[in-house]
Amino acid sequence: TQLLEQSPQFLSIQEGENLTVYCNSSSVFSSLQWYRQEPGEGPVLLVTVVTGGEVKKLKRLTFQFGDARKDSSLHITAAQPGDTGLYLCAGSSGANNLFFGTGTRLTVIP
Amino acid sequence: GAGVSQSPSNKVTEKGKDVELRCDPISGHTALYWYRQSLGQGLEFLIYFQGNSAPDKSGLPSDRFSAERTGGSVSTLTIQRTQQEDSAVYLCASSPEGLSYNEQFFGPGTRLTVL
Numbered sequence: 001t002q003l004l005e006q007s008p009q010f011l012s013i014q015e016g017e018n019l020t021v022y023c024n025s026s027s028v029f030s031s032l033q034w035y036r037q038e039p040g041e042g043p044v045l046l047v048t049v050v051t052g053g054e055v056k057k058l059k060r061l062t063f064q065f066g067d068a069r070k071d072s073s074l075h076i077t078a079a080q081p082g083d084t085g086l087y088l089c090a091g092s093s094g095a096n097n098l099f100f101g102t103g104t105r106l107t108v109i110p
Numbered sequence: 111g112a113g114v115s116q117s118p119s120n121k122v123t124e125k126g127k128d129v130e131l132r133c134d135p136i137s138g139h140t141a142l143y144w145y146r147q148s149l150g151q152g153l154e155f156l157i158y159f160q161g162n163s164a165p166d167k168s169g170l171p172s173d174r175f176s177a178e179r180t181g182g183s184v185s186t187l188t189i190q191r192t193q194q195e196d197s198a199v200y201l202c203a204s205s206p207e208g209l210s211y212n213e214q215f216f217g218p219g220t221r222l223t224v225l
Binding site: 033042044102 | 153166
């Protein structure tokens, strides 16, 4: 089993603040994805990173894949209430399934 | 087009009963995945289908769990003799290819409660 640990597990911040969520593993992944899940819905893909050291930006969200492809981070600038949700990282080692992280539940308070 | 649909959305059953959960993937998607999510937690992989075959059943927690897919489309996950620890949200996802870095499109899930 390839474990992906996310930190923090819970995060509650004020609108406009910045935050970073971490996804760490002792395993190397060929690719890593970030998903956001809202209550009563399935996760929705935000981004896929493939190359070690890769940085991708999606509006106010910045994703980074570690140089060794064992970890990743998600940084949100000027958080909005619409960013509230469960953020999940998911790694692949080339097999046909994804190993999902433990999740970070973000609440942005207006 | 239509997304992944799952039924029922909620299922309450008594311990020891059998349940069937259904997943309708996006039309044309060859890969189908089942996951289990405990309250507010990450996803636990259960099984993967490529077409009608299941090359990876490694995540099924016990022999009470089984799944099938027919016609390369609809899939059913069956849990026999349900136990209270089976209570969770069961999520289905589909993907246009069986490649792991392809986006997986998730359904809304079936919330199973075993009393």
